[in-house]
Amino acid sequence: xxxxxxxxxxxxxxxxxxxQGTSKLIDQTQTRLSSxxxxxxxxxxxTNYFAAQGHMERAADLSVxxxxxxxxxxxxxxxxxxxxxxxxxxxxxxxVAGAALATSDAAERSTYTATFNTLLxxxxxxxxxxxxxxxxxxxxxxxxxxxxxxxxxATLQISGFSATATGLTIQSAVATAWSxxxxxxxNSSSSELESALSFLRAKSSSLSANLSVVTTRQDFTNSxxxxxxxxxxxxxxxxxxxxxxxxxxxxxxxxxxxxSLSMASQSAQAVLRLF
Numbered sequence: 001x002x003x004x005x006x007x008x009x010x011x012x013x014x015x016x017x018x019x020q021g022t023s024k025l026i027d028q029t030q031t032r033l034s035s036x037x038x039x040x041x042x043x044x045x046x047t048n049y050f051a052a053q054g055h056m057e058r059a060a061d062l063s064v065x066x067x068x069x070x071x072x073x074x075x076x077x078x079x080x081x082x083x084x085x086x087x088x089x090x091x092x093x094x095x096v097a098g099a100a101l102a103t104s105d106a107a108e109r110s111t112y113t114a115t116f117n118t119l120l121x122x123x124x125x126x127x128x129x130x131x132x133x134x135x136x137x138x139x140x141x142x143x144x145x146x147x148x149x150x151x152x153x154a155t156l157q158i159s160g161f162s163a164t165a166t167g168l169t170i171q172s173a174v175a176t177a178w179s180x181x182x183x184x185x186x187n188s189s190s191s192e193l194e195s196a197l198s199f200l201r202a203k204s205s206s207l208s209a210n211l212s213v214v215t216t217r218q219d220f221t222n223s224x225x226x227x228x229x230x231x232x233x234x235x236x237x238x239x240x241x242x243x244x245x246x247x248x249x250x251x252x253x254x255x256x257x258x259x260s261l262s263m264a265s266q267s268a269q270a271v272l273r274l275f
Contacts, residue, residue: 012261015257015260015261016261018257018260019254019257019258019261022250022253022254022257023254025246025250026247026250026251026254029243029246029247029250030247032238032243033238033240033243033244033247035238036237036238036240037236037237037238038236038237038238038239038243039052039235039236040236048235048236049235049236051232051235052231052232052233052235052236053232055228055229055231055232055235056228056229056232058149058228059224059225059228059229059232061149061150062149062221062224062225062228063225065146065147065148065149065221066218066221066222066225068145068146069145069147069214069217069218069221070218071132071133072143072145072156072158072214073211073214073215073218074132074133075132075133075135075137075143075158076137076158076207076210076211076214077211078130078131078132078137079130079132079136079137079138079160079207080204080207080208080211081130082126082127082129082130082138082163083130083138083163083200083203083204083207085126086123086126086127086138086163086200087197087200089119089122089123089126090119090123090168090170090193090196090197090200091197092119093116093119093120093123093170093189093193094190094193094194096112096115096116096119097112097116097186097189097190097193098190099112100112100113100116100178100186101183101186101187101190104180105180106179106180109175109178109179109180109182110175110178112173112178113173113174113175113178114175116172116173116178116189117172117173120165120170120172121165123163123164123165123168123170124164124165124166126138126163127139127162127163127164127167128164130163135160136160137158137159137160137161137207138160138161138162138163138164139160139162139163139164139167140160140161140162140167141160142157142158142159142160143157143158144156144157144158145157145158145214145217147217147221156210156213156214156217158207158210161203163200163203168192168195168196168199168200169192169195169196170189170192170193170196171189171192173185173186173189
């Protein structure tokens with residue numbers, strides 16, 4: 001049917017166009033209410049749409065880094081737990097050395113020698129068991145923690161060290177050296193233990209500093225992700241109260257338009273009364 005096959009009065013045509021516009025606005029409002037967003041496509045608002053997309057993409061990139069930070073925190077905590085346990089063993093070894101010095105009995109010193117060496121072997125085993133997910137900071141392992149949105153943009157290198165008896169430069173006690181007259185050898189072992197404790201305290205402090213950095217960056221990342229998501233929402237989310245009120249007004253306008261169209265058609269229907 002050609003466009004001019006049916007003629008409408010100017011009043012009917014005006015009301016029809018108004019109804020079509022109202023119907024379009026109702027569809028738009030329904031979409032906003034169902035999605036909760038006033039900007040669903042670039043056509044709604046190109047500037048806000050792409051700005052919000054950028055915010056959400058950056059938030060997603062930062063979210064990926066959160067897992068790495070959480071793993072690094074667990075890794076450092078595992079190392080710290082190992083250091084505390086090793087420290088306890090070294091302090092116990094110091095007690096054994098002190099007890100050996102307090103006696104001149106060769107048999108007792110031989111027993112203390114065996115106990116001392118057992119403690120040292122446990123130090124090495126503890127160091128070997130302090131790894132987390134394949135990385136052990138107490139056997140000279142290391143971990144690079146990434147914070148930034150882009151690879152290698154912002155990183156922290158956490159370097160481990162050897163916390164085994166050998167790595168701490170603690171030599172095993174020799175029974176003959178710890179004999180009844182071996183006070184010099186025992187004092188030397190005690191000195192090595194003191195140096196090992198000082199070394200562990202320094203490394204523990206360094207790991208604590210790294211842990212503080214990672215936890216601070218983790219909190220910062222969480223806050224930044226929240227800020228980016230909030231910013232994206234501010235650009236795209238709809239005011240449901242406003243949209244609900246719009247829907248009521250549009251439905252009222254639609255009903256009035258239908259009534260107006262009916263009234264406009266009455267002039268054409270009046271012609272029928274002439275026949």
